[in-house]
Amino acid sequence: MxxxxxxxxxxxxxxxxxxxxxxxxxxxxxxxxxxxxxxxxxxxxxxxxxxxxxxxxxxxxxxxxxxxxxxxxxxxxxxxxxxxxxxxxxxxxxxxxxxxxxxxxxxxxxxxxxxxxxxxxxxxxxxxxxxxxxxxxxxxxxxxxxxxxxxxxxxxxxxxxxxxxxxxxxEEPDDGEDHSTWAGVVPLERRWGAPIASGLTPAGTPVPDSVIALSTVNGADATLR
CATH class of the missing domain: 2.30.110.10 (Electron Transport, Fmn-binding Protein; Chain A)
Incomplete structure (x- = not known):
């Protein structure tokens, strides 16, 4: 509804x-x-x-x-x-x-x-x-x-x-176009990349949960949604 x-x-x-x-x-x-x-x-x-x-x-x-x-x-x-x-x-x-x-x-x-x-x-x-x-x-x-x-x-x-x-x-079967020419949709998918620590963040500092949650979902990069 x-x-x-x-x-x-x-x-x-x-x-x-x-x-x-x-x-x-x-x-x-x-x-x-x-x-x-x-x-x-x-x-x-x-x-x-x-x-x-x-x-x-x-x-x-x-x-x-x-x-x-x-x-x-x-x-x-x-x-x-x-x-x-x-x-x-x-x-x-x-x-x-x-x-x-x-x-x-x-x-x-x-x-x-x-x-x-x-x-x-x-x-x-x-x-x-x-x-x-x-x-x-x-x-x-x-x-x-x-x-x-x-x-x-x-x-x-x-x-x-x-x-x-x-x-x-x-498109229609009788639209007069050459149907041997490819037509369709290319979806756009946006994903977060791997986190990059700042220059003053000590090496080995754990990546916080909020960043992990944003950058990974089921082992894959997270989308904005």
């Missing part, structure tokens, strides 16, 4: 690829680590890649209290857009025109909010656990000065449009 939402915006080109499936949206956001935040600053568009985490019906972002553009946008209540895209494969058709990509993408529009001070620690922990699962338990806790120098922002998943494509190339 899926939960549908009524997005404020509709896709006009290939509208059949739009989905309002909330679970598909959550799956996309939970499978990626980086999105792109866009805002107009003094009439100039600015786009910045940022690590993020989904917590419930919000996307969490963080930045310095020193005056990053995201914090300024939040303070000024400027509308922003945040987009996330997963490329799942290349679709090889029998013409370049019909070739395509398999993908999932979502764009969230709204106004950034500053997470209240009494929720900052939990929000920073949620971000850290999403980006580096298990790592917070292996390192020292955050100094208050570090927390004070960081602002966590959140963007509600209220105004979202999601588009996706899956499957092989469009």
């Amino acid at each position: 899926t939960t549908a939402t009524a997005p404020a915006r509709r896709i006009r080109r290939l509208p059949d690829r739009q989905t309002t499936d909330r679970f598909a949206l959550h799956d996309l956001l939970d499978s990626e680590l980086v999105g792109h935040l866009a805002v107009a600053v003094d009439g100039v568009p600015v786009i910045v890649p940022m690590g993020y985490a989904r917590v419930g019906e919000h996307v969490l972002l963080h930045g310095s209290t020193g005056g990053g553009f995201a914090l300024r946008a939040a303070s000024a209540r400027r509308p922003v857009a945040f987009s996330v895209t997963a490329l799942d494969g290349l679709v090889y058709a029998r013409s370049l025109f019909d070739s395509s990509m398999n993908y999932r993408s979502a764009t969230v529009q709204g106004v950034l909010e500053v997470v209240p001070a009494d929720e900052t620690d939990a929000a920073l922990l949620a971000l850290s656990e999403r980006l580096m699962p298990g790592r917070p338990a292996e390192v020292r806790g955050m100094h208050r000065k570090e927390v004070a120098a960081t602002r966590v922002l959140r963007l509600a998943l209220d105004d979202v449009v999601m588009k996706q494509r899956s499957g092989g190339p469009s």
